[in-house]
Amino acid sequence: MPSPRYWREIPARYRLEAGRxxxxxxxxxxxxxxxxxxxxxxxxxxxxxWKGKVVTSTVVQVAPTEFQMEAPYAVAVxxxxxxxxxxxxxxxxxxxxxxxxxxxSLVFRRIRKEGAGGILCYGFKGVPAA
Amino acid sequence: MREVAIVAAGMTRFGELWxxxxxxxxxEAALEAxxxxxxxxxxxxxxxxxxxxxxxxxxxxxxxxxxxIGMAGVAATHVESACASGGVALRSAFLDVASGMSDxxxxxxxxxxNDGADVTAVLASAADxxxxxYHGITFPGLYAMIARAHMQAKGTTEExxxxxxxxxxxxGALNPKxxxxxxxxxxxxxxxxxxxxxxxxxxxxxxxxxxxxxxxxPLEHAKRYTDRPVKIRASGLATSTMALxxxxxxxxxxxxxxxxxxxxxxxGVKPGDIQVAEVHDCxxxxxxxxxxxxxxxxxxxGRHAARSGLTALGGKIPVNTSxxxxxxxxxxxxxxxxxxxxxxxxxxxxxxxxxxxxARLGLAQNMGGSGASSVVHIFEGV
Numbered sequence: 001m002p003s004p005r006y007w008r009e010i011p012a013r014y015r016l017e018a019g020r021x022x023x024x025x026x027x028x029x030x031x032x033x034x035x036x037x038x039x040x041x042x043x044x045x046x047x048x049x050w051k052g053k054v055v056t057s058t059v060v061q062v063a064p065t066e067f068q069m070e071a072p073y074a075v076a077v078x079x080x081x082x083x084x085x086x087x088x089x090x091x092x093x094x095x096x097x098x099x100x101x102x103x104x105s106l107v108f109r110r111i112r113k114e115g116a117g118g119i120l121c122y123g124f125k126g127v128p129a130a
Numbered sequence: 131m132r133e134v135a136i137v138a139a140g141m142t143r144f145g146e147l148w149x150x151x152x153x154x155x156x157x158e159a160a161l162e163a164x165x166x167x168x169x170x171x172x173x174x175x176x177x178x179x180x181x182x183x184x185x186x187x188x189x190x191x192x193x194x195x196x197x198x199i200g201m202a203g204v205a206a207t208h209v210e211s212a213c214a215s216g217g218v219a220l221r222s223a224f225l226d227v228a229s230g231m232s233d234x235x236x237x238x239x240x241x242x243x244n245d246g247a248d249v250t251a252v253l254a255s256a257a258d259x260x261x262x263x264y265h266g267i268t269f270p271g272l273y274a275m276i277a278r279a280h281m282q283a284k285g286t287t288e289e290x291x292x293x294x295x296x297x298x299x300x301x302g303a304l305n306p307k308x309x310x311x312x313x314x315x316x317x318x319x320x321x322x323x324x325x326x327x328x329x330x331x332x333x334x335x336x337x338x339x340x341x342x343x344x345x346x347x348p349l350e351h352a353k354r355y356t357d358r359p360v361k362i363r364a365s366g367l368a369t370s371t372m373a374l375x376x377x378x379x380x381x382x383x384x385x386x387x388x389x390x391x392x393x394x395x396x397x398g399v400k401p402g403d404i405q406v407a408e409v410h411d412c413x414x415x416x417x418x419x420x421x422x423x424x425x426x427x428x429x430x431x432g433r434h435a436a437r438s439g440l441t442a443l444g445g446k447i448p449v450n451t452s453x454x455x456x457x458x459x460x461x462x463x464x465x466x467x468x469x470x471x472x473x474x475x476x477x478x479x480x481x482x483x484x485x486x487x488x489a490r491l492g493l494a495q496n497m498g499g500s501g502a503s504s505v506v507h508i509f510e511g512v
Contacts (some may be wrong), residue, residue, distance in 0.1 A: 058274035
């Protein structure tokens with residue numbers, strides 16, 4: 001991933017920066033230009049809580065090349081208290097224990113090593129809530 | 131709008147076709163369709179293909195394919211909608227003929243997946259790159275999350291999923307063009323390796339090379355090319371959110387429901403009128419979600435349909451008589467057109483051992499990504 005493309009995503013991936021629609025109040029993550037709920041275009045910057053609840057999940061056994069060293073790993077759709085949903089790995093536990101309804105904390109982690117140079121890419125992952 | 135018919139079809143065998151290139155596959159299917167209609171010209175060509183650019187480094191498929199069948203000069207367009215590329219190519223051809231712009235149009239689909247690309251990574255490019263693929267999710271992973279949500283909401287079990295594979299392999303065993311023309315036992319499915327929990331290898335469609343092509347013209351010209359045209363009664367295309375996380379109910383495929391409703395309305399028919407259907411069973415859970423979304427079963431009864439025989443050959447509404455993506459194979463860009471060909475043959479009474487007796491009205495549903503796009507066509511034998 002060329003660096004400008006990576007750099008543009010940093011606010012969302014490092015800080016959970018999201019958008020709150022000024023018209024209908026929906027919180028969208030990552031922020032975007034048009035509100036998917038009401039098509040509003042006026043936004044207020046907001047940040048997601050570093051926690052949420054698993055909506056659905058899986059354990060990836062057959063992984064893409066860049067993630068093969070990590071398989072098997074759990075991936076989940078997590079809903080934060082703001083009502084935004086995001087996809088994330090859930091780690092620091094048995095992958096099979098990650099099930100719908102589980103409470104997770106979101107933490108800052110390395111996500112992948114990229115390309116022949118092994119450039120490190122960061123973001124958030126879920127861990128079992130304390 | 132003019133009434134539109136399919137008058138001829140051509141299709142390669144599906145499988146790991148080491149001796150055929152992307153262009154060979156396309157040419158074989160296209161030339162078979164042209165020969166069947168004794169057609170010596172075309173007004174336009176639509177080539178459905180998900181990602182020749184990533185699979186074999188080839189873009190610009192419109193002119194390439196027109197040139198390969200000796201038709202350089204003809205209007206030709208590459209159509210992409212991930213795994214729904216073939217179905218959307220068919221829709222584009224339908225609109226072209228229906229509008230009166232063109233009189234003889236080839237709708238084709240092709241994919242060459244076995245030439246060394248990182249298939250899992252290429253397919254993952256049909257997901258949201260920034261919010262899904264970045265975190266290591268795969269396509270089996272996305273459908274596994276749909277499956278787990280479906281299990282939570284509707285009590286679907288691993289065995290229900292396995293029955294879809296057993297049924298589709300039974301159908302595929304009757305299809306000489308299928309990649310896996312053999313049956314599988316329930317126990318084999320349930321013991322196959324886990325790809326992405328709860329989906330096992332035999333819940334998943336394979337990696338496939340193949341091409342399919344159909345020839346379209348106005349219904350009023352159809353007799354020039356065939357005695358048994360099949361009319362396209364309707365075409366419905368819909369989208370949903372790109373990311374699975376953005377769907378209120380991950381187990382409901384909104385785009386499939388919407389595309390079905392649009393097609394039923396256009397055709398003026400109800401789900402209960404459909405006598406044979408091909409639906410997008412890229413993973414076993416997808417067939418269950420799709421038959422529910424299309425109204426072919428009650429909203430919570432999809433999980434029982436394969437086991438009870440409702441959707442098997444001989445059942446009330448046979449689904450995926452070709453073997454589906456599971457057994458016939460899934461060369462992603464070709465799939466939508468291949469589905470239409472199965473219905474075309476069924477409605478002409480040419481499906482051999484897979485024939486649904488007296489079928490006159492059929493449906494094909496083709497889907498892209500984790501259900502972010504879906505296209506439905508309804509066909510009638512005339």
